[in-house]
Amino acid sequence: MTDAQTIAGLYESLGIEEPDRETARIVVHGNRVVGAHLVPGLEVRTEEQIEGIAARIVVRAGAKIEKPVHLCFGMLPERGNQHIQMNVVAESGSEASILAHCTFPNAVEIKHTMEAEIVIEEGASYGYFERHIHGREGGVLVFPKAKVKVGENARFKTEFELIRGRVGEIDIDYETTVAARGVLEMVARISGSGNDQIRINEKARLHGEGARGVLTSYIAVRDRAHADIRNTLIAEAPYARGHVDCKEIVQGEATASAIPVVEVRHPKAHITHEASIGSVDRKQLETLMSRGLPEDDAVEAIIQGLLR
Amino acid sequence: MQTEKEGHLEIRELTLELGGKRILEDVNIDFWPGHVHAVIGPNGAGKSTLANTIMGLSGYKEHQGDILLDGQSIKKDSIDQRAQKGITLGWQEPARYEGLPVSAFILAGAKEKTADAARDALDRVGLDPDRYMTRAVDRTLSGGERKRVELASILAMEPRIVLMDEPDSGIDVEALQRIFDAIQFLKGRGSTVILITHSLTVLENAEHAFLFCHGRLIDKGSVGRIANYFENQCTICDAQNGKEFRVMQPGKGEE
Numbered sequence: 001m002t003d004a005q006t007i008a009g010l011y012e013s014l015g016i017e018e019p020d021r022e023t024a025r026i027v028v029h030g031n032r033v034v035g036a037h038l039v040p041g042l043e044v045r046t047e048e049q050i051e052g053i054a055a056r057i058v059v060r061a062g063a064k065i066e067k068p069v070h071l072c073f074g075m076l077p078e079r080g081n082q083h084i085q086m087n088v089v090a091e092s093g094s095e096a097s098i099l100a101h102c103t104f105p106n107a108v109e110i111k112h113t114m115e116a117e118i119v120i121e122e123g124a125s126y127g128y129f130e131r132h133i134h135g136r137e138g139g140v141l142v143f144p145k146a147k148v149k150v151g152e153n154a155r156f157k158t159e160f161e162l163i164r165g166r167v168g169e170i171d172i173d174y175e176t177t178v179a180a181r182g183v184l185e186m187v188a189r190i191s192g193s194g195n196d197q198i199r200i201n202e203k204a205r206l207h208g209e210g211a212r213g214v215l216t217s218y219i220a221v222r223d224r225a226h227a228d229i230r231n232t233l234i235a236e237a238p239y240a241r242g243h244v245d246c247k248e249i250v251q252g253e254a255t256a257s258a259i260p261v262v263e264v265r266h267p268k269a270h271i272t273h274e275a276s277i278g279s280v281d282r283k284q285l286e287t288l289m290s291r292g293l294p295e296d297d298a299v300e301a302i303i304q305g306l307l308r
Numbered sequence: 309m310q311t312e313k314e315g316h317l318e319i320r321e322l323t324l325e326l327g328g329k330r331i332l333e334d335v336n337i338d339f340w341p342g343h344v345h346a347v348i349g350p351n352g353a354g355k356s357t358l359a360n361t362i363m364g365l366s367g368y369k370e371h372q373g374d375i376l377l378d379g380q381s382i383k384k385d386s387i388d389q390r391a392q393k394g395i396t397l398g399w400q401e402p403a404r405y406e407g408l409p410v411s412a413f414i415l416a417g418a419k420e421k422t423a424d425a426a427r428d429a430l431d432r433v434g435l436d437p438d439r440y441m442t443r444a445v446d447r448t449l450s451g452g453e454r455k456r457v458e459l460a461s462i463l464a465m466e467p468r469i470v471l472m473d474e475p476d477s478g479i480d481v482e483a484l485q486r487i488f489d490a491i492q493f494l495k496g497r498g499s500t501v502i503l504i505t506h507s508l509t510v511l512e513n514a515e516h517a518f519l520f521c522h523g524r525l526i527d528k529g530s531v532g533r534i535a536n537y538f539e540n541q542c543t544i545c546d547a548q549n550g551k552e553f554r555v556m557q558p559g560k561g562e563e
Contacts (some may be wrong), residue, residue, distance in 0.1 A: 057355070196450050247406060283403045287458075291465055292391035293415020301416055304409030306443070 010074045013105035014133055030082055041065055048254040052083035061091035069096060073105035075110055080242035086116040090126040097127030106212035108139040117145040120154040128158045138166030138194050150182040150207060157185040161241055163226045163307045167196035180208030187216045189307045192225035201234040213242040220303045221254035224275055232261040235269035244273040249303055314378050315341040315394060315468035315500040319391050321373035324361055329355045333523040339459050339502055344495050346503040346511045348538055349520035355504045356400065363397040390419065394468030399475050402458040405445040413445045418464035429460035432493065434486040451478035459490050470494055473504040484517040488513050511535050
């Protein structure tokens with residue numbers, strides 16, 4: 001299979017068009033970079049490794065990358081390992097967002113791991129949106145791990161979405177520190193079914209004065225799937241503000257737990273939290289049914305809304 | 309979905325107990341098709357319970373008596389089956405949905421499932437479609453906005469019978485006028501509208517009124533007469549809070 005065919009296959013599995021030539025992109029299949037296109041202000045160095053790649057991404061100081069940079073990680077075969085070692089620096093005053101797609105459409109036994117170190121320097125803004133597309137068998141192990149430093153007046157927003165295909169097993173482990181007046185927003189949207197296993201362990205320290213952070217998880221589990229969500233937010237500086245929000249819908253024999261851990265280490269800091277786990281809200285359900293939707297369709301509409 | 313418009317709703321000897329307490333007592337009502345009716349009464353009269361029972365909500369299905377739609381019993385029908393026959397309910401406090409876009413909510417039960425249908429419905433309740441179609445039906449909408457979005461979903465459904473529980477609850481004057489306009493629009497399309505209210509302002513938008521007290525229908529008739537009685541002679545009576553049940557007699561007071 002040629003690189004062009006591989007790229008076409010990956011994008012087809014994602015159900016999206018290949019980005020235009022004004023959009024920066026990096027396409028990784030297994031341990032090979034099969035396509036890359038960069039734009040001014042964005043530097044990427046990649047190194048192929050035995051089971052994956054190491055990538056260093058630098059957004060140069062003051063650079064403003066207008067269109068989201070497309071990253072595509074994936075494997076078309078049924079079996080294999082892919083390990084991504086990522087080192088990201090958004091230099092001071094820069095702006096960029098990454099749209100990362102991870103696709104394993106035929107997975108029977110695939111392990112996808114990522115270890116990332118992300119530094120967002122003073123006044124920079126960096127977004128990382130990761131969307132997973134898995135096959136129907138759930139044979140994927142996904143272990144993303146990241147350490148993030150958000151500098152003064154910097155912004156970091158990350159979203160993780162896995163709502164197409166079976167999860168398999170996922171274990172998200174993010175640790176973030178936020179300096180003065182920095183802003184952090186982390187959102188996870190995951191839908192599990194079959195015997196999927198979902199674990200999220202997000203920890204953020206609002207370390208500087210006026211730092212702000214929100215950790216949000218929207219999870220739906222059905223059949224015999226299990227979700228275990230632990231979001232930890234620590235505020236240790238004056239005027240640090242934060243919120244932890246976890247909503248889980250549980251159907252069938254699925255189970256879920258949510259532990260929002262909030263810790264305030266300064267009298268002028270403030271953190272709130274909210275967690276709800278349960279079946280679909282009766283009033284939401286009956287409202288949609290009173291418009292004529294059968295119960296199953298109404299449940300699906302509510303879940304899709306939650307995960308949107 | 310619903311077929312012909314008609315929409316004659318009959319309540320026959322309806323009695324309902326919740327938690328061992330009788331909430332509705334031998335209620336008999338004919339809601340004539342194509343008219344705007346009001347069920348009025350003080351708090352705790354059983355008005356919302358009547359609406360929930362007609363819609364078949366969970367907890368309101370184990371009742372005596374029957375509910376007929378165009379002569380056919382709907383007692384055993386589920387909520388969605390009743391809705392597919394053309395009955396729907398506007399809630400006193402509409403539900404919130406995390407992430408569900410307004411457009412998807414409106415089109416969930418819409419007769420015509422097109423973006424234009426959703427936009428038209430929003431326009432009719434005074435919400436700018438460009439601003440609201442993609443917003444979520446969640447806490448970022450005010451109570452009044454949610455009420456109007458819900459009404460838009462009802463308009464798009466084109467129901468035969470609309471139960472509207474406290475349509476003026478939690479909304480401002482401008483929004484209230486939009487709701488009154490929508491009621492007349494529904495009537496103009498041949499829908500039967502049943503307003504559940506304790507507000508004389510809402511009552512004025514109806515053509516017929518049914519006065520409830522402590523789970524019983526105690527009078528029915530013209531809006532003017534029922535409004536006059538409800539405003540001037542309907543007082544808190546001893547039947548509240550499980551005390552002795554007394555039936556108010558319009559024009560006579562309690563007996």
